[in-house]
Amino acid sequence: MAHSKQKLLSVHQLRKSFGSKLIHKDVSFDVHQGECLGLLGGSGSGKSVILRSMIGLEKIDSGTIEFKEHQLHSINEEDWLPIRKQIAYVFQNGALFDSLTVEENLLYPLQSHSSLSLTESKKLITTRLNEVDLFDTESLYPSELSGGMQKRVGLVRATILDPELILYDEPTAGLDPKNTNNIRDSILVMKSKGYSSIFVSHDMATAIAVCDRIILLREGSIVAEATPQELKIQNHPIRQFIEGTQ
Amino acid sequence: MILILRSLEVLGGMTQVFLKCIAELRYRRPSIKDILDQTYEVGISSLPLIVVMGFSSGMVMTLQFGLGLEPFGGKPYVPKVMALSVFLELAPVFTALMGAARMGAGMASEIGSMTVTQQIDAMRALGTSPYQKIILPRIIACLLSFPILTLLTCVLALTSTAIIGVTELGLDLLFITQKFYSSITLWEFLSGFLKSFGFALCVALPACYFGLNVKDGTRGVGRATTMAVVTACVLIFISDYFMTKFYWVIYPYGSQ
Ligand SMILES: Nc1ncnc2c1ncn2[C@@H]1O[C@H](COP(=O)(O)OP(=O)(O)OP(=O)(O)O)[C@@H](O)[C@H]1O
Ligand SMILES: [Mg+2]
Numbered sequence: 001m002a003h004s005k006q007k008l009l010s011v012h013q014l015r016k017s018f019g020s021k022l023i024h025k026d027v028s029f030d031v032h033q034g035e036c037l038g039l040l041g042g043s044g045s046g047k048s049v050i051l052r053s054m055i056g057l058e059k060i061d062s063g064t065i066e067f068k069e070h071q072l073h074s075i076n077e078e079d080w081l082p083i084r085k086q087i088a089y090v091f092q093n094g095a096l097f098d099s100l101t102v103e104e105n106l107l108y109p110l111q112s113h114s115s116l117s118l119t120e121s122k123k124l125i126t127t128r129l130n131e132v133d134l135f136d137t138e139s140l141y142p143s144e145l146s147g148g149m150q151k152r153v154g155l156v157r158a159t160i161l162d163p164e165l166i167l168y169d170e171p172t173a174g175l176d177p178k179n180t181n182n183i184r185d186s187i188l189v190m191k192s193k194g195y196s197s198i199f200v201s202h203d204m205a206t207a208i209a210v211c212d213r214i215i216l217l218r219e220g221s222i223v224a225e226a227t228p229q230e231l232k233i234q235n236h237p238i239r240q241f242i243e244g245t246q
Numbered sequence: 247m248i249l250i251l252r253s254l255e256v257l258g259g260m261t262q263v264f265l266k267c268i269a270e271l272r273y274r275r276p277s278i279k280d281i282l283d284q285t286y287e288v289g290i291s292s293l294p295l296i297v298v299m300g301f302s303s304g305m306v307m308t309l310q311f312g313l314g315l316e317p318f319g320g321k322p323y324v325p326k327v328m329a330l331s332v333f334l335e336l337a338p339v340f341t342a343l344m345g346a347a348r349m350g351a352g353m354a355s356e357i358g359s360m361t362v363t364q365q366i367d368a369m370r371a372l373g374t375s376p377y378q379k380i381i382l383p384r385i386i387a388c389l390l391s392f393p394i395l396t397l398l399t400c401v402l403a404l405t406s407t408a409i410i411g412v413t414e415l416g417l418d419l420l421f422i423t424q425k426f427y428s429s430i431t432l433w434e435f436l437s438g439f440l441k442s443f444g445f446a447l448c449v450a451l452p453a454c455y456f457g458l459n460v461k462d463g464t465r466g467v468g469r470a471t472t473m474a475v476v477t478a479c480v481l482i483f484i485s486d487y488f489m490t491k492f493y494w495v496i497y498p499y500g501s502q
Binding site: 057085 | 273360363364365367368370371372373374375
């Protein structure tokens with residue numbers, strides 16, 4: 001169903017190396033409007049590098065990344081700023097500003113980009129925090145939160161400006177089942193609001209629950225693609241890879 | 247050989263940081279609040295160190311000059327010698343070295359920690375510029391506080407000279423102040439004052455460069471901090487010579 005919709009992001013023959021170490025040979029995939037694309041791959045396969053290239057934190061060697069009408073592979077730092085408002089990157093560890101409280105962390109993007117007043121911003125922050133099951137945490141510092149709570153604040157901070165595409169970098173890694181469910185529900189809420197996303201993970205169960213389509217990254221290219229329904233079959237190659245039986 | 251290459255790399259990197267700051271100013275200004283916060287942070291926090299340094303270096307130098315020149319009947323020259331050496335060299339250089347130790351190290355480790363915990367990346371990912379929020383306020387804070395701290399060091403050092411001059415060397419207070427007054431012209435004053443702006447950059451740019459380029463986690467932060475302080479000190483000594491030379495060329499002594 002997602003395939004019939006318009007392309008939002010298109011990655012074509014992306015190639016990336018660090019020094020002499022080749023990370024990506026030839027990575028190509030598309031993300032459609034409203035779709036959640038799952039990107040699975042082993043540790044160190046370069047999943048974070050792909051996401052970082054999409055918001056210009058990493059420069060690619062060759063290939064193209066198109067987002068709407070923008071050619072992301074060839075724009076300079078200054079032109080990135082407005083585009084980054086439309087693409088949210090949810091960092092693997094939250095990457096919260098540790099000298100600011102939770103509320104100040106969330107005010108940061110709002111004050112930089114939106115025209116909301118301080119009271120309106122604070123109201124929005126409370127609403128968004130409650131949505132991800134965080135209550136009365138506004139005045140706490142990141143060091144006073146658990147890892148799972150930090151990830152959820154990071155999720156709220158990345159998405160508070162209503163981006164069009166959300167990049168989740170292993171949002172459930174290292175979390176207990178309760179926190180995992182929390183994150184999964186938050187992602188489903190975002191999805192129901194119509195945001196498109198890329199979900200990077202090793203977590204097969206959550207991927208099946210939130211994604212419309214799942215691709216497997218291996219040895220520098222995309223080697224398989226499947227729908228969640230197909231993955232429910234016990235011996236699907238992607239499933240075997242993630243479970244380590246291949 | 248490798249040392250030369252590495253030095254060139256560092257110099258190039260610092261130039262890049264500097265140019266990016268200039269470019270940034272074309273698009274955006276850092277907020278006054280951030281600048282004042284940082285000025286308070288770097289300026290006020292290093293006050294105790296500056297007070298101790300200014301006072302004790304003035305005292306010990308006065309004593310050395312006084313006792314050393316006494317056999318030749320040179321004691322009356324002590325105020326002039328002190329005034330000149332403090333304004334021309336001691337105050338700007340000592341203040342800058344203290345600044346490297348106190349502010350340079352602090353800035354490098356703070357920016358370095360933000361780099362390894364991806365806070366700098368997070369700023370960029372949120373469509374904001376770390377140069378506007380983090381780098382520029384710190385550099386401007388150094389540019390604001392170094393000259394002020396340098397003047398403070400001058401005042402403290404010469405105050406201690408007056409105290410030691412009267413108590414240990416038996417000079418007249420009025421004589422000492424008159425000598426100070428007649429020795430320091432606009433030329434001497436500007437010589438040290440203008441240098442302190444250059445020294446501020448010598449401290450701030452390495453701190454920002456090494457902080458932004460931290461690799462391998464916490465260990466990298468420690469190394470970046472050390473490198474920032476060492477580089478700052480080296481730059482202070484080398485640039486001191488060139489700034490002095492330059493000052494003499496554009497504004498020769500006696501042409502006033
Ligand atoms: N800045 C860098 N310099 C050099 N090598 C890097 C850099 N960033 C990443 N790499 C290398 O690129 C490879 C892929 O890293 P990446 O972080 O994308 O993996 P990942 O798939 O996200 O793994 P994980 O599941 O553990 O997060 C790794 O081998 C890593 O060593
Ligand atoms: Mg990763």
